[in-house]
Amino acid sequence: MNLRGVGVSPGIGHGPAYILTTRVPEPPEGATYTGESDQEKERAVSALAQVAGELESRGDRAGGEAGEILKAQALMAEDPGLIVKIRSCVEQGMAAERAVYESFGKYREVLAGLGGYLGERAADLDDIRDRVIAVLTGQVMPGLPTPGPEPYVLVAHDLAPADTALLSRETVAAFVTEQGGPTSHTAIIARALGVPAVVACAAATTLTAGVRVLVDGTSGEVRAQPTASDVAQAQNVASARQEAIAQVRGPGRTQDGVAVPLLANVGGPGDVEAALAAGAEGIGLYRTEFLYLGRRQPPRPEEQEEAYRAALDAFPGGPVVVRTLDAGADKPLAFLPPPAPEPNPALGERGVRLFRRHPEVMETQLDALATAAAGSSGRLHVMAAMVATAEEARWFAAACRSADLPSAGVMIEVPAAALRAPGLLAEVDFVSIGTNDLAQYCFAADRELGALSELQDRWQPALLDLVAMTVSAARAAGKPCGVCGEAAADPAMACVLVGLGATTLSMSPAVLPATRAALAGHTMEQCRFAAQAAREAPTAAQARAAARAHLPGLAPLGL
Template identity: 60%
Template sequence: MEALAGAGVSPGVGFGPVHRLVGGVPTPPADARHDGDAAAARRTALAALERVAAELASRGSSAGDEVRAVLDAEAMMARDPSLADRVTRLIGEGMAPALAVHRAFGAYREMFSAAGGYVAERVVDLDDVRDRAVALLMGLPMPGVPLVAEEPYVLVARDLAPADTAVLSKHVVAALVTEEGGPTSHTAILARALGVPAVVACPGATAVPEGTPLLVDGASGVVRPAPTAEEVDDARRRAAAREAALARSRGPGVTKDGTAVPLLANIGGPGDIAAAVAHGAEGVGLLRTEFLYLGRRDAPGVREQAEVYREVLAAFPGGRVVVRTLDAGADKPLGFLPSAEEANPALGMRGIRMFRHDPGVLADQLAALALAARNAPARLDAPARLDAPARLDAPARLDAPARPDAPARLEVMAPMVSSGADAAWFKALCAEAGLGEAGAMVEVPAAAVRAREIAEEVDFLSIGTNDLTQYAFAADRQVGALAGLQDPWQPALLDLVAMAADAAAGAGRPCGVCGEAAADPVLACVLVGLGATSLSMGAPALPAVRAALARHTVEQCRAAAAAARRARSAGEARMAARRHLPDLDDLGL
């Protein structure tokens, strides 16, 4: 069989027999009716939804915070009161419980699909919750990951729901391959967090017969059915060489000629701290705070938030912890944040836009961050003290070296900043709360174009390449057919990164990258060549990035960046950059 090509989104080599995701649940018969006892049918339907919600929440509680946040959101879908009302109404019309649940979800599915953007990405989550509930009500096997454990296998699917990805183990699943999804889909992000090689947007993957040996390269995106023994041996040798080289990768991020490039971790909460520390993160470049808010009817209080923030600060004494304020709004609706219906929520009231109109939740979050910063210990084992005097010491300089005997340096940044006015408003709000370091994310193309204006208002910039790519190319990051436009190697995206980094440097401000683009060791070198002063990524990617930087000078990185920008496509850019980074082959990258 010919090799298949997709988007490599989680590096590593996996080999094993193909096992497919257990198929979807059939649609209940259109004429299915209950036995006349509507109250009993309603109890049966709602009990199934609650059982699904409880199982999802249980899976999440044993996973990292990034996974837990996604599963909590699914559980919240199953427990949505308006869904229960719709199911009750349909049962009142005589429908059987399974059909009523299926039809109720169908109405939401249409609305989500029509909304586009982030909301459309949640359709696969809706389908997962629906199918699990319908399977229970029809007495069918639960859809999801096959329970195969005799040998490591390659899991192949059209797409994967978060609940499926969350239960995977790299000791059982050798690799993931999906036909849909993109480089920043949930499958890609969670696979990287789990350290499982993965390829997405791979046409023809589900046509590979069950049991066929499959060789998966999660870096190049090449999927080879029925490989020869020599091909498998060669891939394994390269993987072993890579692992050996990465095992020797220690210490802070630094180029071959001694330029420091702090390497930080993207985390979704305290549950991700252990992996970040184990992989040598020098701090946190992106703390996503949505996990504190998902699945709740009321916003968390100041002290509750402060305890969590303090735990993260305590794990990185002397380092940086960059917190992104709540990124929510019409495209990520929360029960306690009222939002009007919008034709395209991904382009609507989200992030800082939401809070400029309704600043109360943001004010509480900033107060909690300031409280945590005032009481951040210099050691992880220091006792908790959220009753210390309300005094905030002068913040350390952003480029100051790490001091293990000092508290972590808290920095706060706002998402979806579009202008200098946005940045100035956020900086003033942070100052009022007693926070010394305020930054802005560059994820809207306008922010890259006007980065100098924004940088002059704040203390640092951080480029979120996931959203910047999506918005720059008008390409929904969940649509596999658009994976080529979502590729962070696109020269136009590199131009935007260079524009923002140059503007920040001109204003005397640091400019980091916290998007998943930084997790690619080759692209990480290019980002440094474009002017990025720090890189933040999923923890498992840190050793490879550290090793790649250590083998190349800043001048080599700049030459690679210039060559990539001159290219006409993402593929050409990748190849052009590699020609200026000669030591990557020694690392098996």
């Protein structure tokens, strides 16, 4: 039995399949309780608090972007609106577990209908709901198997961040999911762990539990019951690929010597070590949400300074690009007043928009960054998320200058920002393209939906056009334009991005070596021809094929 999905984390994984299908049974309709309603309400709220605490604890242990995701889930478990709904159901006579089930169902319907960032979180609610019901009913918590004598291939309809965040290469050989896309949480966590992964793999859960499975996280192929020679051949190819990639060392540059600094995406202090080990020349995206999520009080300035200084000191003389707080939507802040009801929060007050409503939060963060930079040799650059207009860029840049920050920039992740890039660049010192959200908003395609993974494909020519617009505007303005979205993690696409004119590339540390090798195997002229061919193609598949025809150095590397 051979299946195919979207390879999102390179490498070969092989082992027995573990099919993650366990769900906590739905509490019976009409379930009631005995005793006082206040006691039943307290039982429900306590279960929610217990699950929230467990998720937050896992987030602390996981660190990085996985930790950020779990802390956002912890806040969802204690959402005031959800608690009000559960209390109301209990007052109507429902048992706590049924009240939880009903209330989460209503909440899920709302989020799923919103799409975008909040729509992505609808599936996460099922996991939180099941955990709360398990606490209330004394059932076994949903989760992963006890590690056996060898790593297993984890197969699921979808994977909850609470499960995947604490996995390691020692326990899991690969991920295979029916849902998800190239920028889903499963993909991001798999790349951070260095575990091969295939998503959007239809019928994956029809695999027989325990059957041996071979997973190719590069091609997206999933093969059941491979022969010993199949496994040996795949492993030999993977080993040869790794050996060829490992031969290329030093800073990022093309074959003809054009420097392309290769930077790391970092979700918290725990990721800095991995970035250094992978040979990152700096940090291209330092996500600061880990300092804020899951807290009832904002982080103290001293705490922020310590975290920022540690990142700067890790790369003396190198660039460290810090994204200011990108909260709102799926990452609410418990210490801020809840926002006014929004018809679609995914398109509401996020990133810089939230800062404009709460400028005191931004001012504290900018001051902490300036203090950290003053005592470090790292080169600090600060950028804001979800900037859509030149006026927003001007406002943020002025705030950075007031805080004596040396370099202010913005993320290009809203199509309007790419279309009007010259105006934004007139206000800031640099821009960085976030291809994950730029694709999501460009194609109105939820990045977590496997059914829409074709539209989330980084090779979509329309996405490349938006990147080209932005890079061209930056070149005309004489200012840097990096790419920090997951598109840069594809070695062939990295060559295309450089051919378009990107000045730096930033990605998960695990994929830095492959990108370094791909660039070293091609001249700038080859990269430009590849970029031009990709943009001229009518479809994503044809764009990829056209680009690769101009990148012959990929084949010897097995990329």
